[in-house]
Structures are given as structure tokens and as C-alpha cells.
Amino acid sequence: MAETDSDTPAALPKGFRSAEQGWPELHRIPHPPYRLPLLGDVLGANRRTPVQDSxxxxRRLGPVFRRKAFGKEFVFVWGSRLAADIADESRFAKHVGLGVANLRPVAGDGLFTAYNHEPNWQLAHDVLAPGFSREAMEGYHAMMLSVAGRLxxxxxxxLAAGHTVDVPGDMTKLTLETIARTGFGHDFGSFERSQPHPFVAAMVGTLTYAQRLNTVPSPLxxxxMRDASRRNAAHIAYLNRTVDDLVRARRESGRGDGDLLDRMLETAHPETGERLSDENVRRQVITFLVAGHETTSGALSFALHYLSQHPEVAARARAEVDRVWGDTPAPGYDQVAKLRYVRRVLDESLRLWPTAPAFAREARQDTVLGGEHPMLRGxxxxxxxxxxxxxxxVWGADAERFDPDRFDAKAVRGRAPHTFKPFGTGARACIGRQFALHEATLVLGLLLRRYDLRSDPAYRLRVTERLTLMPEGLRLALEQRPAPAPATPVTGAEEAVSAAGCPVHGIGD
Known part of the structure; x- marks a missing residue:
């Protein structure tokens, strides 16, 4: 279900601009020590790693705390009890703020950046939701395999040249080509380039600029950021031209295969008969190209890092791939869902490093968060x-430890709701989450079957932040594996585990 009548924008009090005005008892919420007048909590802060700083x-301030920088006050929530409360759709809705609002010059009222009251969100959601149905996903599977073959x-x-591989760079190429091919019938030729495609450079530029805006006093x-602003405008212009050319070519050829672009151009809303405007089509295409590959590439990169660091986990995952897929050169759509342990590896990687590291929620009306913290509407x-x-x-004293068995069926059933949120929450959760999970599980299975992954013993995980999270400087050495044996039939017990449920089932339903 989509958000309904309470999506209308809150009628904020006159002068309502900061978190302080919306939190009547903000003084009760702890903040870092040594706050400076005007500057706020800037001592010891690193503007390049705001998520990791937070x-x-x-860890020091507890499950609800606040940070202030250059007059902007932000309240953070992370305790499972408070997170479950703020996930209540009857009292809270998505808030478009911070870096997300900074992306509106390029993405406008696309699905990710639309305000709740903007009608194009509901229209686009209803038009595009069938594009992520099981039937549609099965249609994308062959193209996912094809792009994975290029990887x-x-x-x-x-490997033949004796080189290590650039994991984040190659995962970015993979996921960009996958969403471009499956969604829009376009090929950026990423694997044929020695440097990232200009679209990727422009995209990274807009994401970086959006994040930097959060760390600079608004009046200054x-x-x-005069020069950075000029570069950002050029990046946006390039993204717009690229997408406009893509849409123009589709309109002129009239040839599509029912992909997302076809749906945007040809599908009317089933009830109102409305269609997406040309401007909104552009915004949705950019949204999918950016969001549809940036987070998935990070998830794959973190998973490959942990597999290289934990050979016993990699061996167990590889054994599952060999058992389930055998020597099948091109696993079918349904065979991907049977890689239960591989999926646990992916979920555990997303637990430790959710590539979309935060989501904002706003009060639909005056309320009290967790029974303790009054919040005004908005x-x-x-x-x-x-x-x-x-x-x-929720996760135990060893929550920092990588352990895919946290996501076996029994453990998932035993956890409270709203404790695992890599795709956001509620009606505005990521519409493409099942697409991303299928793609990532398929790719991990293919890579595990083909290679042994060897990490550099000197490498220590560093995380770069550009609204999304990504391992920095991660390179792996590869060893070719022998061809697998024929598949072993999946047992009844394994089928029972498969039927037990998806760890993220229900998010956003």
C-alpha cells in the first residue's frame, strides 16, 4: 500500500526550520561534548565520514542523540525499540531531507527524492510496480546473466595477466550495465573502457556534491562551493542529455521489450489513465540508473570483501553453489532463490554495512517517540x-562479528520486526529491493563457482562515503576453480528452509 491522505505536507508552524523547533524537549537528548557556539559539534568531526563519525x-551517546553543525541540528535514532516505533506508518512518513533533498536538482520528483505530497510519486509507483513482479524479474534474469558473463x-x-581485480570499480560497471540493459535497453560499454563511463563520473560527482552541501554553512x-557548484551543474546537464538521448532513441525506434522505459512511456495509470510527463520520465530514469546500481555495487563489494576474509564461509557458500547449480552453465531464475546460504552472506554484509546507511522519518502529527520524546508534526x-x-x-555482544548464520530461518523468525532495514521502511522503501537481491545473489554464486578469492593480507577495510557506502581500495587476487560436478537435488529439508521466508520480507509492503 502507498501512503495515503496523511502524505499531505505538514502545516509547519511559522518559522519552523530546525529540529530544535520540532522537538520541544530537545535538551533531554544527549549530544557530543565540547559544543562550540555557531560551529556546533565540529571538534573531532571528519566531513568525509559523517556516517562513521555518527x-x-x-556508541557513546545511546539510542537517540543529536549533532549540530553550523546551525543545523540533527536527531539520530538507532535503538531497536525506537526504530520500530518510528516505522509506524500511521504516525510517521518518509522525510526528504539532508543529502536526499540535495539530489532534487537532478532527480526532482523521482521515486527516491519525491516529497510525500507530490502526485508523481504515487503515479510512478503504481505504473512501475509491475516492473518488479516475479514475471518481470524472470524476464530480466537472462540479461543479468549476460552482463555477469562480461564481468x-x-x-x-x-587473472591471465596476473593482475588483481578492482572490486568496487568492477561491481559498479556490472550493476550499471545490468540496470541499463534490463531497465532501458542501453549499453554503456563499461567493460570495454579503461576509465569509468562519463555517466558514472557525473553520477559520483552529483552524489559527492550533495553530501558536501551538508557540511558547509548554508550562507557560505x-x-x-562556487567551483563545485559549476561542476555539479555540468554533471547534471550531462546526466540529463544522456537520458534524453536514450528516451529519444526509444521513441524513434519504437522497439522495446516491455522494460521499465517502455512502462514509463506507454503505460497509463490503471485507475486514472494518467501518464508520466516527459520531464518525470527523465527523472525516473536517472533515479533508477543512479539508485539502481550504486547501492547494489556496494553490497556486492562488501560481500566479496567478507568472503575473502572468511575462507570457511566462502567454502560453505561455494559448496552450496556446486550442490545446487552443479555444472549448469546458466542457472535458471528459480535456482538463484535456492542459494540460501549465499543469500545469508549477502544479508550479513548488508547488516554490517548497509550501503544506504540512513533514512529519515517525520511525524505526521504531534506524537511521542518511544513514549519519551515529544515530537511536533513535521x-x-x-x-x-x-x-x-x-x-x-538484538544482535548480541558480538554484533561486530561477521556471521551469516544470523540469517538462518530460525534466527530470523526469533527477531523482532524492524531490526534489519537495509532498504528503508514502509511504503517508500526501495521499490527495486527484490531486483537488487536477485542480481547480487546470482553474481555472488557465479563468482564463487568460478574463482577462489584471495585478499591482500595488508588490506584493512576502509569505507568511503558519498551518500552510499563503498569499500575503498579493495582489490582481490583470483584463482581459477575447476569445473563443477553435476547438481545434487535439493532435499526436502532445504526446501523447508527456503520456504521459511525472506529475511527482509514485508519491508515496504
Missing amino acids: VRLA TDHWDRE APVL AWALVLTPMLHRDPE
Whole structure:
């Protein structure tokens, strides 16, 4: 269900601009020590790693805390009890703020950046939701396999040359080509380039600019970011031209195969008969190209890092792939869902490093969060997902330890709702989450079957932040594996585990 009448924008009090005005008892919420006048909590802060800084503060300050920088006050929530409360759709809705609002110059009222009251969100959601049905997903599967084949061809060449592989760079190429091919019938030729496609450079530029805006005092931004603003405008212009050319070519050829672009151009709303405007089509295409590959590439990169660091986990996952897929050269759509342990590896990677590391929620009416913290209508808070996923009350004292068995069926059933949120929450959760999970599970299975992954013993995980999270400088050495044996039939017990449920089932339903 989509958000309904309470999506209308809150009638905020006159002068309502900051979290302080929306939190009548803000003084009760702890903040870092040594707050400076005007500057706020800037001592010890690193503007390049605001998420990781916030995680460190969360450990000291508790499940609800606040940070202030240059007059902007932000409230963070991560305790499982508070996160479950703020997920209540009857009292809270998505809040478009911070870096998300900074992306509106390029994405406008696309699905990710639309305000709740903007009608195009509901229209686009209803038009595009069938594009992520099981039937549609089965249609994308062959193209996912094809793009994955380009990745393994590239890795085979790197292996033959004695090179290590650039994991984040290659996962970005893979996921960009996958969403471009399946969604829009376009090929960026990423694997044939020595440098990232200009679209990727422009996309990274807009994401980086959006994040930087959060760390600069608003009155000084036009001066301090004049050059960056010019570059950002050029990046947006390039993204727009690229997408306009793509849409123009589709209209002129009239040839599509029912992909997302066809749906945007040809499908009317089933009840109202409305269609997406040309401008909104552009915004939706950019949204899918950016969001549809940026987060998935990060999830795959983190998963490959942990597999390389934990050979016993990699061996167990590989054994499952060999058992379920055998020597089948092209696993079918249904065979991907049978990789239960591989999926656990992916979920555990998303637990430790959710590539979309926060989501904001605002009060639909005056309310009290967790029975303790009054919020006026329109007040908002950021759910800090990496800390929610490390809450010791939910995940135990060893929450920092990588352990895919946290996501076996029994463990998932035993956990409270709203404790695992890599795709956001409620009606505005990621519409493409099942697409991303299928793609990532398929790719991990293919890579595990083909290669042994060897990490650099000197590498220590560093995380780069550009609204999404990504391992920095991660390179792996590869060893070719022998061809697998024929598949072993899946047992009844394994089928029972498969039927037990998806760890993220229900998010956003």
C-alpha cells in the first residue's frame, strides 16, 4: 500500500526550520561534548565520514542523540525499540531531507527524492510496480546473466595477466550495465573502457556534491562551493542529455521489450489513465540508473570483501553453489532463490554495512517517540542503520562479528520486526529491493563457482562515503576453480528452509 491522505505536507508552524523547533524537549537528548557556539559539534568531526563519525558517537551517546553543525541540528535514532516505533506508518512518513533533498536538482520528483505530497510519486509507483513482479524479474534474469558473463570475461583476462581485480570499480560497471540493459535497453560499454563511463563520473560527482552541501554553512555555500557548484551543474546537464538521448532513441525506434522505459512511456495509470510527463520520465530514469546500481555495487563489494576474509564461509557458500547449480552453465531464475546460504552472506554484509546507511522519518502529527520524546508534526529524525544493525540487544555482544548464520530461518523468525532495514521502511522503501537481491545473489554464486578469492593480507577495510557506502581500495587476487560436478537435488529439508521466508520480507509492503 502507498501512503495515503496523511502524505499531505505538514502545516509547519511559522518559522519552523530546525529540529530544535520540532522537538520541544530537545535538551533531554544527549549530544557530543565540547559544543562550540555557531560551529556546533565540529571538534573531532571528519566531513568525509559523517556516517562513521555518527556511529562512533552513537556508541557513546545511546539510542537517540543529536549533532549540530553550523546551525543545523540533527536527531539520530538507532535503538531497536525506537526504530520500530518510528516505522509506524500511521504516525510517521518518509522525510526528504539532508543529502536526499540535495539530489532534487537532478532527480526532482523521482521515486527516491519525491516529497510525500507530490502526485508523481504515487503515479510512478503504481505504473512501475509491475516492473518488479516475479514475471518481470524472470524476464530480466537472462540479461543479468549476460552482463555477469562480461564481468567474468573481464576477470578472466585480469587473472591471465596476473593482475588483481578492482572490486568496487568492477561491481559498479556490472550493476550499471545490468540496470541499463534490463531497465532501458542501453549499453554503456563499461567493460570495454579503461576509465569509468562519463555517466558514472557525473553520477559520483552529483552524489559527492550533495553530501558536501551538508557540511558547509548554508550562507557560505555559494562562496565556498562556487567551483563545485559549476561542476555539479555540468554533471547534471550531462546526466540529463544522456537520458534524453536514450528516451529519444526509444521513441524513434519504437522497439522495446516491455522494460521499465517502455512502462514509463506507454503505460497509463490503471485507475486514472494518467501518464508520466516527459520531464518525470527523465527523472525516473536517472533515479533508477543512479539508485539502481550504486547501492547494489556496494553490497556486492562488501560481500566479496567478507568472503575473502572468511575462507570457511566462502567454502560453505561455494559448496552450496556446486550442490545446487552443479555444472549448469546458466542457472535458471528459480535456482538463484535456492542459494540460501549465499543469500545469508549477502544479508550479513548488508547488516554490517548497509550501503544506504540512513533514512529519515517525520511525524505526521504531534506524537511521542518511544513514549519519551515529544515530537511536533513535521519534526524528523534519521534512523542510523549501521547502528540499528549493531544493537547488542538484538544482535548480541558480538554484533561486530561477521556471521551469516544470523540469517538462518530460525534466527530470523526469533527477531523482532524492524531490526534489519537495509532498504528503508514502509511504503517508500526501495521499490527495486527484490531486483537488487536477485542480481547480487546470482553474481555472488557465479563468482564463487568460478574463482577462489584471495585478499591482500595488508588490506584493512576502509569505507568511503558519498551518500552510499563503498569499500575503498579493495582489490582481490583470483584463482581459477575447476569445473563443477553435476547438481545434487535439493532435499526436502532445504526446501523447508527456503520456504521459511525472506529475511527482509514485508519491508515496504
